[in-house]
Amino acid sequence: MSATLDLTARQRSAATEPAPAAPAGRRSPTFRRALRIASIALFIAAWQLAVHYRLSLGVVTFANMPSPANTIPALWDLLHSPKLPMHLAASLTRVLVGFCAAAVVGVGLGLAIGRYRALEDILLPPLEMLRPIPAVAWIPLAILMFPSSELSMMFITFIGALFPILLNTIHGVEAVDPRLVATARGLGTGTLSLYTEVVLPGAAPSIFTGLSIGMGTAWFCLVTAEMIAGQYGIGYFTWESYTLQNYADIVVGMALIGVLGMGSSLLVKRVGNALTPWYRLRGARQ
Known part of the structure; x- marks a missing residue:
């Protein structure tokens, strides 16, 4: 009884204490x-x-x-063009489909390769050979492999996003504390529960880092993908502007890809932070 009263008193004392002040040197979010x-x-x-x-x-x-002063009128014209919604819809569809496919394949393979040495020895060497190949080199094979140019373009964005997701997932799985795995197995945890309750939560921060990088590289490969064929897309608009020597439009297309890539990568990062509340960086950055 006395222990309960003492615990209650300490909880009340903690509730009435002021929140700890931010460390000196930490800048406010507004300032940053x-x-x-x-x-x-x-x-x-x-x-x-x-x-x-x-x-x-x-x-x-x-x-x-072209200077920013020349680029702003070109951006204004594009924003008022009836083709802009079609350009955005085409590019977003290609990037999202390729990224989602890369997320499923990359995370799935990463979880398997990171846990089993036999799969690492069998699957990782050919994947490491494919990883340095630039996206533009895949264009001829993509045209031969897929029956439509749309699938070929999605494949290029898939290739761009796959390897950052895969390698970060493998790194996250390998970084899980072996003692946690041994303890879970000692308590009778099955293979599926071991993945969902130990391996996946432990590797989640690295997985979301890979997803954020993969989203950026998918947009990075967009111009390469839309060089294949098509009439719409931000990458296609950028490439067409180059062929027509509309240099200001080239910068507009590049800026749009940059903004969309940065925004989507930031969104993935925010989702990762929301889904991994147990993960915090150690130490405060000045």
Whole structure:
């Protein structure tokens, strides 16, 4: 009884104590957000000045580059174009289908390879041989393998997203504490429960890191994918602008791919943070 009263008193005392102050040097979220926006503005200003003064660094020259002042009207025209929704819908479909397929295959193979050495010896060597092949080199085989250009383009984005997801999943599984696995087996945990209750939660932070990187690389491969064929897509718009020498539109297409890739990768990261509340980085970054 006295122990219960003592525990209750300590809980009340903890509830009335003020929350610990943030460590000195930690910046507020508002300040950090403003700092990031300022960095983007500074980059754009430097780009404008480099083009305006025709900066030449010997190997690199900005004399023929479109400036932000020339790009903004091109962006305005695209935003008011009736083709923009079709471009976005086509690219989003290709990236999401390729990414989702890569997530299923990459996480599934990663969980298996990370746990069983025999599968690592059989499956990982050919996968490691395929990993350095650039997406553009897959275009001829993709055209031969798939009956439609749409499936070929989805395959290219799949290839781009697969290997970051696969390797990060393997790393996450291998990093799970062996003592946790041994304890779970000692308590009679079956293979399926071992995966769902021990291996998967332990590897989840690395898996979501791979998913975030994989989403970015899927967008990275979008221009390569949409070089195959098609009439719509942000990558196709960018490539077509190059062939037509609409240089400002090239920058607009690149910027849209960058924004969409950054936003979707950030979304995957936020989902990962929400689903792994037990995972926290150790130490505070200044």
